[in-house]
Structure formats: C-alpha cells, structure tokens
Amino acid sequence: MTATTRTASRTQMVYDGLRADILSGVLRPGSPLRLQVAADRYQVSMSVLREALTRLVEHRLAVLTPNRGFRVVEVSRADLLELGELLQLLAGLALEKSMRLGDLRWEARVVSAHHVLEHTAQLHQDGSPTDEWVRAHADFHNALGEACGSPRLLDYLRTLLHSSELYQQLAGTPDVDMAEHALAEDRELMVLATTRKTDEARALLDRHVQRSVDWLLDNLPVED
Amino acid sequence: MTATTRTASRTQMVYDGLRADILSGVLRPGSPLRLQVAADRYQVSMSVLREALTRLVEHRLAVLTPNRGFRVVEVSRADLLELGELLQLLAGLALEKSMRLGDLRWEARVVSAHHVLEHTAQLHQDGSPTDEWVRAHADFHNALGEACGSPRLLDYLRTLLHSSELYQQLAGTPDVDMAEHALAEDRELMVLATTRKTDEARALLDRHVQRSVDWLLDNLPVED
DNA sequence: AAAAGCAAGAATATCGATATTCCCTTGCCT
DNA sequence: AGGCAAGGGAATATCGATATTCTTGCTTTT
Numbered sequence A, B: 001m002t003a004t005t006r007t008a009s010r011t012q013m014v015y016d017g018l019r020a021d022i023l024s025g026v027l028r029p030g031s032p033l034r035l036q037v038a039a040d041r042y043q044v045s046m047s048v049l050r051e052a053l054t055r056l057v058e059h060r061l062a063v064l065t066p067n068r069g070f071r072v073v074e075v076s077r078a079d080l081l082e083l084g085e086l087l088q089l090l091a092g093l094a095l096e097k098s099m100r101l102g103d104l105r106w107e108a109r110v111v112s113a114h115h116v117l118e119h120t121a122q123l124h125q126d127g128s129p130t131d132e133w134v135r136a137h138a139d140f141h142n143a144l145g146e147a148c149g150s151p152r153l154l155d156y157l158r159t160l161l162h163s164s165e166l167y168q169q170l171a172g173t174p175d176v177d178m179a180e181h182a183l184a185e186d187r188e189l190m191v192l193a194t195t196r197k198t199d200e201a202r203a204l205l206d207r208h209v210q211r212s213v214d215w216l217l218d219n220l221p222v223e224d
Numbered sequence C: 001a002a003a004a005g006c007a008a009g010a011a012t013a014t015c016g017a018t019a020t021t022c023c024c025t026t027g028c029c030t
Numbered sequence D: 001a002g003g004c005a006a007g008g009g010a011a012t013a014t015c016g017a018t019a020t021t022c023t024t025g026c027t028t029t030t
Helices: A010-023 A035-042 A046-058 A077-101 A104-118 A131-145 A151-171 A176-194 A198-219 B010-023 B035-042 B046-058 B077-101 B104-118 B131-145 B151-171 B176-194 B198-219
Strands: A062-065 A069-072 B062-065 B069-072
Touching: A010 A035, A010 A046, A010 A151, A035 A046, A046 A062, A046 A069, A046 B046, A077 A131, A077 A151, A077 A176, A077 A198, A077 B077, A077 B151, A104 A131, A104 A176, A131 A151, A131 A176, A151 A198, A151 B077, A176 A198, B010 B035, B010 B046, B010 B151, B035 B046, B046 B062, B046 B069, B077 B131, B077 B151, B077 B176, B077 B198, B104 B131, B104 B176, B131 B151, B131 B176, B151 B198, B176 B198
Parallel strands: none
Antiparallel strands: A062 A069, B062 B069
8 A cells, every 4th residue: 555646647747747847957958768767756667657758758848769768859949930830820829719709707817827927036036037937928828828719729739838938948048128028018918818909919929929939049059 | 588579669559550440430439448458459568558548648539537547539520620720720831831842852742642542442332431542631631741841730730630530430421522522622732732833722722621621510420 | 900799788668467446236324 | 215335346557577679898800
C-alpha cells in the first residue's frame, strides 16, 4: 500500500512537472531526458514516465528518436517564425469567434485574466521575467479565445502558446520600452475584445504577435 | 529471445494498426478499447499499447477517461463543422505556401499522388468507398501542402486529414454525381497547383472542402 | 598507421505481474 | 418496497525486472 493520488493520475502529474521544468528552463533545449534519472526524480516508474514523455512529444516540447530516447525539443528561428504565423492565424480566428459567441461570463473571464496579468510582477530583481508573469500572459491570451466553441482549435492554440512560453523564457530580459508597450497592447486588447470591436481587435492582435516575434528574433541566443 | 522488429518500434506498429482499424471502421466510434483484449490482438504488452493509445488520444482518434480506460473518439456534426473550418484555413495556407516555395520535385509529387488517386478504384462492389481510395485521396491533399516548409502546420494538417477520413468512412457510399464532381475538382486542383495559379487554387480548395463537409453533414448517420 | 571487428557498459524498449479503482450485485436497514 | 452500503469481480494504472539496442574504446588485421 502506498500513498496514492486521489485526484490526478501519476502520468498527468509527471507531464505537468516535466512541462513546467522545460518551460522554466530547468531542462534546457536539446538536453537528453534520461529515463532512469527522470523516473527517480519524479518518483514514478518508467511506464508512466514514457506516457508523459509521449504526450510532450505530441505537443512539440520533446523529441523521440527511436532507440535513442527522448530529448527536450530544440528551438530555431524558422520554428519561431512558423509559430508566429500560426498564432496570428489561429489566435485571430479564436478571438473573432469568441467575440461573436462569447457571453458575459467570457467577458468576465477576460477581464479577470487581464487583472491578474496587470498585477503580477513582470520581472525578477535580476531583470529576467518571472514564471508567474509568463504564465499569466499566456493565460490571458488563452482566455481571449476561450468562448470560440471550437475544442480542436483551443487545444492546438494551447500547445502553440506553450511553445511561445519556451521562446520567451529563452529570450530573457525584455527592455523597458518593449515591456510597457506589450502591457499597453494587452490592455487595449482586453478593452476591444469586451466591447466587441472585431476588426480592430484582430488587427491589434496581429501587430501584438508580430511585435513579440520580432523582438524574440532579435534576442534569441541561438545561431541557426 | 523473440523475433524482434528491425525497422519500426512496436509502439509505432501498434499505433499504425489501431489507427487503420479506427479509420476503416473495424473499431467503431465510442466503443471501448479493452487493454488486455487489444494487447492480445496486437501481440504486445500493455506498456506499448498504452503508449500507442496515448498518441491516438493526442491525435483525437481516441479518448482517455481516467481510471475508465480508452475509447474510440465520438463523432458529431459540430466537430465536423470545426474540422471543415480548420481544413479550409490551414490546408489553404499550406497550399499557398507550397505554390510559392515548391520546386519541380514537389510538382512531381503532386502529379504522382493525383495519378494514383485517379487510377485507384473508388468503390467496392457494394458501393462503399475502398480504403485504398480514401487513403489515396488523403495522400493527394497531403501532397498539395508538402512543400510549405512548415513542419508544425504539416503535422497538424495530417491529423485533421485523418479525422476527415473517419468521417468519410462513416458517411458511406457517395452518389455518382458527388463522386465525379469531386474527382473533377481534384484534377483541376492538381492543374492549378502545378501551374501556380494561387488565388484560383485557394478558392477551389475552399469550395472543395465546403462541398465535402456539406455532403458529409447530409449523410452522417448520427443524431446530435 | 588506419580501418574493421569485437566486447563491455549504458541506455532504451518491452514485458508480465501486482496494486488500485471502478462497477455491479447482493443483502440489510428503514 | 425502496434505498443505501458492503463485497466480489473485472478492468485500469502502476511497477520493477528483463531483453534489446546503441555507443565507445580496445584489439586485431592488413
């Protein structure tokens, strides 16, 4: 008899833990994920560990090479560009549908997520962004699309946003201008969404994503 | 010592087998996937079976309810509508990028896939579509986007096309008008793509998808 | 000296068994 | 008679061990 979980499966907990470790930089891109080591670290057997890793692979946060094991996914400028393109297209679609279909509860969810975002400390004392802020930022953008009524779209958007968290983590400290401008855009986005100004909101979201990608491209510490 | 595979992992083979069985209708939507039964059927242990099933869940061909096991995914009109919307948007994007970036090898790939499609028997003697034709049709549409240079987009398109295979399988026998019209559109699509008529090709692809979805909606044997 | 072959070690992939959870039946209480 | 609770059976979830594969460095051969 062991102290067993009553709420979430072990696989789910390990998946969450691994994803958090990748997105926070504890596990660096490209580094191998040794099964025995990870199994000890997370106190689970290799079966559940492999199941969690398999899900990470499908979400493009890890890579599996047959008979050579799992590694944390690599990043690249090309992938970042693709990520931005898909985010513009799909986050825009989700936002538009949400503005058409969303009710008052959705508006409240958006306002709530934005409130958290605005009142979460953005930077550590050393200037790097806090995990909490990155998470709150992703959650706000998630909320914008949550009333779109399209489960597939929402699922895929979530994986895209997770990938974007990885790039933000790697790019490090944003300069003050960039940070303040992004915050102002987020606020305007919240206002436009809840007042159903569809075209303006989509246009602003496009610019918002474009600006983020451009900044990340300039600050990514990778060559290719 | 057992006769071991030298080419693909067991998980990959089981995944391919399960997907084929779902898409060909051997495993019906909503039916439970008993682990022990499936493990015996595919001659593998539960670990590799669970890993294959986990991938199927991520690709939306199966569903996992904690402590209640895996089931084949359910279909619905709402999901089909969403599928069509995403296919129009993303297959259109992939096609456009391929027409911009594709070289002669891509054109050859498209022509080749279309040749196979055109010369594969479309219907069984009982009037139902053959698995080979459904597969060839999906492969042709896959080829159209293959030069887009966007791995994420291509991966996701593949999962969307797999889901569409499931709906086609369930809808059963197309009438002769529908079948011939679709074939004519596929041929025109091939011509427009290889002659780089971008706008016409996208417009036609949109209509092609829309027509398919409309027909599937009329012929799906589901209520909701 | 260079290249091919071999062997030892390490890591992954797979397996079969055990522990846990859930469902359904049976019996008891009101 | 109806409802609730405990128990048996079946299915899932998890584990630890075994088999397989890959890497690496050494030996052997030309």
